[in-house]
Amino acid sequence: MFTVYNIILYLHIFSVILVIGPIFILFPLLNKLKYQVENQESELELIRFVLRLSEYAGRVLIIMGILLIWLGGWKWLESWIVMAVLLLICAIIFMERIFSPAIRKIESEEEESRIILINKLKQYVIYYISILLIAMWFMIQKPVLW
Known part of the structure; x- marks a missing residue:
C-alpha cells in the first residue's frame, strides 16, 4: 500500500536519478565539442538542457527531501542531514558559478583555448558528480558523525 511518505520517497529517488543520470x-x-569547431550549437544546447534538467530536478529533490525529513520525524541537526544539505548547497553553487560561465567561454574562444576549457569543464563535471554522490551516500547510509 502506498502512503504519502512512500510517494514522496519515490519522487525523491526519481529526482536523484534526474539530477545525476543525465550529467553523464x-x-x-x-x-565531440573538442574536435568540432563548426556547427557546435546543437551540442551546446543539449549541454544547457542537461544542466537545466539537473537544476530543476535538484529543486524537486530538495523539496521532497524537506517533506521526507518532516514526515519521517527526523531532526534537522542529525549529522547526515546537515552534511547532505551542505554538500547540496555546494553543488548548487558549483553549478551556478562554474558551468554557465564555462559554456559561454567555450562559445567565444578560439580552438586552442577552447580545448583547454572543454578539458576543464570535464574536470568540473567529475567534481560535480563526486559532490552529488557523496551527498547521496550521506542520505543512504545516514552515518552518525556527532
Missing part, C-alpha cells in the same frame, strides 16, 4: 551524457558531448 556530458562526457561524450564534450569529447
Whole structure:
C-alpha cells in the first residue's frame, strides 16, 4: 500500500536519478565539442538542457527531501542531514558559478583555448558528480558523525 511518505520517497529517488543520470551524457558531448569547431550549437544546447534538467530536478529533490525529513520525524541537526544539505548547497553553487560561465567561454574562444576549457569543464563535471554522490551516500547510509 502506498502512503504519502512512500510517494514522496519515490519522487525523491526519481529526482536523484534526474539530477545525476543525465550529467553523464556530458562526457561524450564534450569529447565531440573538442574536435568540432563548426556547427557546435546543437551540442551546446543539449549541454544547457542537461544542466537545466539537473537544476530543476535538484529543486524537486530538495523539496521532497524537506517533506521526507518532516514526515519521517527526523531532526534537522542529525549529522547526515546537515552534511547532505551542505554538500547540496555546494553543488548548487558549483553549478551556478562554474558551468554557465564555462559554456559561454567555450562559445567565444578560439580552438586552442577552447580545448583547454572543454578539458576543464570535464574536470568540473567529475567534481560535480563526486559532490552529488557523496551527498547521496550521506542520505543512504545516514552515518552518525556527532
